[in-house]
Amino acid sequence: MKILKFGGSSISTPERVQGVMDIVLRSAKRNRNLISVVFSAFGGVTDALIGLSREAAGHSSDYRSSFTALKKRHSDAVRALIPPERRETVQAAVSAMLDELKDTVHGVYLVKECSAKTLDFIMSFGERLSATIIAEALAGRGLNAEFCDSRPLVRTDGNFGSARVDFEATNRRIRAHFAKRKAIQIVTGFIGSTASNETTTLGRGGSDYTASVLGAALAASGIEIWTDVDGVMTADPRKVEKAFPMPSLTYAEAMELSHFGAKVIYPPTIQPAMDRRIPVRILNSFRPDFEGTLIGRRSCSPYPVRGISSMDDIALLLIEGGGMFGVVGFASRLFGVLARHRINVILISQASSEHSICLAVDPHSARSAKAVIEEEFGLEIHAKKIEPVSVDPHASIVAVVGENMKRTPGISGRLFQALGQNGVNVLAIAQGSSELNISVVVPKTDVSKSLNALHDAFFLSGARTVNLFVLGTGLIGGTLLRQILGQSESLRRGRGLELRVVALGDIRKMAFDRNGIALGSWRETLDASPERADLEGFVHRMKALNLPHSVFVDCTGSEDVTAAYEGILKHSISIVTPNKIANSGPYARYRRLRDTALGRGVRFLYETNVGAGLPVISTLNDLTASGDTVLKIEAVLSGTLSYIFNTFGRDRSFSRAVREAKSLGLSEPDPRDDLSGRDVGRKLLILARETGLALEPSDVAVENILPEKCRRAPTVEAFFRELEKSDGLFEERRRQAESRGNVLRYIGTVADGRAGVSLSEAGPDHPFFSLCLLYTSPSPR
Ligand code: ASP
Numbered sequence: 132m133k134i135l136k137f138g139g140s141s142i143s144t145p146e147r148v149q150g151v152m153d154i155v156l157r158s159a160k161r162n163r164n165l166i167s168v169v170f171s172a173f174g175g176v177t178d179a180l181i182g183l184s185r186e187a188a189g190h191s192s193d194y195r196s197s198f199t200a201l202k203k204r205h206s207d208a209v210r211a212l213i214p215p216e217r218r219e220t221v222q223a224a225v226s227a228m229l230d231e232l233k234d235t236v237h238g239v240y241l242v243k244e245c246s247a248k249t250l251d252f253i254m255s256f257g258e259r260l261s262a263t264i265i266a267e268a269l270a271g272r273g274l275n276a277e278f279c280d281s282r283p284l285v286r287t288d289g290n291f292g293s294a295r296v297d298f299e300a301t302n303r304r305i306r307a308h309f310a311k312r313k314a315i316q317i318v319t320g321f322i323g324s325t326a327s328n329e330t331t332t333l334g335r336g337g338s339d340y341t342a343s344v345l346g347a348a349l350a351a352s353g354i355e356i357w358t359d360v361d362g363v364m365t366a367d368p369r370k371v372e373k374a375f376p377m378p379s380l381t382y383a384e385a386m387e388l389s390h391f392g393a394k395v396i397y398p399p400t401i402q403p404a405m406d407r408r409i410p411v412r413i414l415n416s417f418r419p420d421f422e423g424t425l426i427g428r429r430s431c432s433p434y435p436v437r438g439i440s441s442m443d444d445i446a447l448l449l450i451e452g453g454g455m456f457g458v459v460g461f462a463s464r465l466f467g468v469l470a471r472h473r474i475n476v477i478l479i480s481q482a483s484s485e486h487s488i489c490l491a492v493d494p495h496s497a498r499s500a501k502a503v504i505e506e507e508f509g510l511e512i513h514a515k516k517i518e519p520v521s522v523d524p525h526a527s528i529v530a531v532v533g534e535n536m537k538r539t540p541g542i543s544g545r546l547f548q549a550l551g552q553n554g555v556n557v558l559a560i561a562q563g564s565s566e567l568n569i570s571v572v573v574p575k576t577d578v579s580k581s582l583n584a585l586h587d588a589f590f591l592s593g594a595r596t597v598n599l600f601v602l603g604t605g606l607i608g609g610t611l612l613r614q615i616l617g618q619s620e621s622l623r624r625g626r627g628l629e630l631r632v633v634a635l636g637d638i639r640k641m642a643f644d645r646n647g648i649a650l651g652s653w654r655e656t657l658d659a660s661p662e663r664a665d666l667e668g669f670v671h672r673m674k675a676l677n678l679p680h681s682v683f684v685d686c687t688g689s690e691d692v693t694a695a696y697e698g699i700l701k702h703s704i705s706i707v708t709p710n711k712i713a714n715s716g717p718y719a720r721y722r723r724l725r726d727t728a729l730g731r732g733v734r735f736l737y738e739t740n741v742g743a744g745l746p747v748i749s750t751l752n753d754l755t756a757s758g759d760t761v762l763k764i765e766a767v768l769s770g771t772l773s774y775i776f777n778t779f780g781r782d783r784s785f786s787r788a789v790r791e792a793k794s795l796g797l798s799e800p801d802p803r804d805d806l807s808g809r810d811v812g813r814k815l816l817i818l819a820r821e822t823g824l825a826l827e828p829s830d831v832a833v834e835n836i837l838p839e840k841c842r843r844a845p846t847v848e849a850f851f852r853e854l855e856k857s858d859g860l861f862e863e864r865r866r867q868a869e870s871r872g873n874v875l876r877y878i879g880t881v882a883d884g885r886a887g888v889s890l891s892e893a894g895p896d897h898p899f900f901s902l903c904l905l906y907t908s909p910s911p912r
């Protein structure tokens with residue numbers, strides 16, 4: 132025997148019911164009619180019945196129009212699903228039920244109150260109507276099927292609204308009923324009755340439970356829960372876009388995961404199936420061929436955890452004070468008082484110092500929990516042995532679940548690393564020794580970021596989406612965006628890395644899209660964006676979006692932008708930049724940026740500050756990290772100056788070499804920016820700092836090779852005229868060098884704790900003697 136159960140969303144319209152009937156017919160054939168099918172009410176009907184009862188109890192005659200809508204819905208279903216020859220009979224049965232419903236609700240209207248008992252009776256019409264209609268519809272399609280009211284079978288206590296099943300009586304009744312029946316039973320979910328035949332319900336979502344109770348009583352070979360999702364997902368797909376269905380789960384894992392997050396299955400459902408070791412499969416009626424999730428005694432999966440769930444709204448209570456240490460019975464009084472006031476405790480944590488106990492409750496109970504605890508411990512609080520209870524009402528719980536955690540070290544390490552790296556502050560932690568669930572309490576504002584970061588860490592084994600906030604779209608920024616676009620496919624395949632540009636800004640405009648700006652048309656997007664450039668606004672939005680793995684990419688040369696770095700790093704956002712300003716300013720700032728990044732576990736990367744695309748800085752860092760001491764650095768750090776001194780010679784004057792550099796686009800628009808040595812000085816300072824020297828900008832001696840008049844010339848052209856007049860000067864220096872067999876090079880040097888840049892001579896033995904320019908193509912255009 133196999134039990135199938137279909138939820139309301141699978142039968143929300145007659146068309147959907149047709150699809151479900153196809154599934155039932157196929158299953159009946161495959162299982163030689165040894166099936167039974169449980170149905171919920173049509174989608175939304177239970178809610179409508181509750182609404183109707185409320186209206187009636189509030190003495191609002193609106194209940195009449197609500198009733199009419201409900202009636203029409205069921206009549207329409209009969210018309211759509213039942214073959215003409217049976218339609219009248221079925222319509223009559225349905226109408227009789229609806230009349231009874233109407234009378235009951237009218238009674239509620241008259242007495243202006245609806246007890247839990249009456250509400251259960253009213254709700255029972257939902258399942259009775261849907262199962263009646265579908266049983267007839269299945270019969271109409273040739274199946275030997277009949278309606279089965281579960282009320283006489285499922286015996287419960289009188290706890291209306293969420294009645295408990297009396298398994299002994301229920302099993303007996305179910306077995307007796309099924310022994311007598313040949314036809315396939317089409318069973319109402321959700322409802323049962325007391326020993327005195329009063330209708331009860333098993334709790335919202337309880338049709339799943341009916342299927343499980345039925346399956347357990349009949350020792351079914353399997354229970355299929357047909358829903359509208361692909362199974363139990365690794366996380367709530369509304370919050371974690373990359374969530375995917377787990378192919379298998381153990382009963383214990385399914386129970387843990389069903390308690391919070393995406394409610395795929397009614398939590399109590401697992402127990403009866405687990406007791407009888409009946410496999411439960413969660414399937415999607417919208418995609419009947421998808422395998423879904425199999426819940427059984429064992430699960431297999433390459434992942435150490437099976438799911439990440441969350442409870443968005445909890446309140447965290449902290450009870451602390453010196454008066455708790457070594458006092459026996461403290462916890463018992465604490466939880467006793469909460470129990471007496473029927474306050475449910477969701478999570479508990481006590482530090483071994485016994486100085487504090489932390490617990491989570493529903494935010495609605497937070498106030499009364501605080502009050503009753505403070506009342507219970509009034510004397511201790513008065514004597515200052517215990518502090519008044521502090522309450523954080525804006526917290527959430529995220530939990531990782533999986534039985535495999537038991538045998539795998541490093542899970543909590545990965546969990547806390549993922550949270551820490553993303554700047555999520557953990558407020559409390561709980562892990563039982565069953566090691567099935569590690570729960571952490573985080574600020575509510577961080578719950579989505581936490582879920583996504585954990586999902587990446589556990590299910591995408593290092594694969595991650597990096598969210599980029601790019602400022603500056605000039606030559607460098609534009610080239611970067613082109614590179615990202617060109618490399619995205621190979622980064623994804625080769626490294627599991629998805630680079631997503633979430634924000635773009637230049638001096639005019641900025642644009643945000645948390646799903647990623649399409650890089651093929653970023654320029655148009657930015658142009659069309661209504662948002663004006665605003666550095667503060669950009670940084671603020673970046674922080675507020677609170678996305679995991681956020682990276683700020685500064686492609687500007689702006690001083691103002693670098694002023695924001697520290698705040699950005701403090702917000703656990705990494706920074707990548709070619710902008711040299713932050714690293715070549717005051718040393719204290721250079722230090723602070725590194726310390727902040729280190730403290731927050733984020734990266735501050737600036738490889739292109741020196742040596743463009745060549746790995747100079749990282750190589751230097753590797754050398755010092757492995758214990759090497761850098762004795763001396765000599766470098767020609769400017770491509771422009773390198774070109775100029777390579778070409779300037781006997782047949783080419785200095786000024787001509789500079790002109791050529793300019794016309795080749797190798798120099799700054801005003802070549803004096805290169806010739807002043809300022810930029811080279813900055814690069815040298817950064818190199819010196821990377822080797823461990825705490826130098827200030829003023830410590831770098833930079834030789835400005837230009838004569839005073841050239842420096843003061845008002846325009847670039849005037850400058851060139853002055854430079855021509857100075858050609859003799861440069862030629863003289865060159866000739867002197869030549870006479871010694873040397874060449875001129877503009878060399879930066881770090882040695883003996885000092886740094887300087889000057890025009891120097893290099894002899895034939897010096898590597899710079901034959902220095903030539905290396906051209907590489909940065910990326911295909
Ligand atoms: N119809 C009931 C409800 O909406 C039971 C169920 O759907 O499982 O809660």
Ligand code: MG
Pocket residue numbers: 769770771797798799805810
């Ligand atoms: Mg330059």
